[in-house]
Amino acid sequence: MTLIGRESADEWIARWDVQQEGYVPDREERFTAMIDAVEAAAGRPDPLVLDLGCGPGSLAGRILDRLPAATVIAIDADPLLMSLGRAVHAGRAGLTFTELDLREPGWAARLRLDRQADAAVSTTALHWISAENLRVTYAELARVLRPGGLFLNGDNLSVDDSAPRLARLEVALREREGARRRTGDRPEDWREWWEAIAADPEFASLHELREESVAHDGSESRLLSTHAAALRRAGFAEVGTLWQRGDNRLLAALLP
Secondary structure, eight states, X not given: OOOOOHHHHHHHHHHHHHHHHHHOTTHHHHHHHHHHHHHHHHOSSXXXXXXXXXXXXXXXXXXXXXXXXXXXXXXXXOHHHXXXXXXXXXXXXXXXXXXXXXXXXXXXXXXXXXXXXXXXEEESOGGGSOHHHHHHHHHHHHHHEEEEEXXXXXXXXXXXXXXXXXHHHHHHHHHHHHHHHOOSSOOOOHHHHHHHHHXXXXXXXXXXXXXXXXXXXXOOOOBHHHHHHHHHHTTOSEEEEXXXXXXXXXXXXXXX
């Protein structure tokens, strides 16, 4: 495993957070709503929480800041982002990074949990999974959440073509709000961040490993209806938007 210095990892995660906020200006507000919901639904001060598609651990760290008795299992298939998270959170009680592909059947069993999870969360991650594979992801998740367990997906999820006028209005609102926010210098975007870290010699081997092991489906699932249907098919009894700003949503689902 490639060792990364804490200072270097801190700098790259800070840049990661800035570029993510360029896409999701209300990111911190959404994080707060997610953790509020986990705290309210868990019914205990030490919940077991799964962070799906955790990246460098931005949400996982914030959960433990608020709920220090929690146990968070942060799951991702990206070795570079996981290495950043491990470097920054090394030795942090309650946090474990686990490298798994959420598209593969059986990933839930490979967690080897000693009890069912109280909640699962994800933020700006699961849209990379195709609709077909998303059904696998949610079916596996339902196996490891306790009865009444909560799933929260914070992402930009759009209204589909079954409501075309609403879909057009949603796009118009997003474009107008984006135009109001665009002042001053343009922040680094997602692609530029990846190009920059790929050019850093410290991350050369990890970037090479990532190129070999991480592949997106090429068919994203950005529709609200796609996620809602896959969750209901997996056995979640109640599915709905818990918090929203335009198409920036916190989709919530509860098991029976």
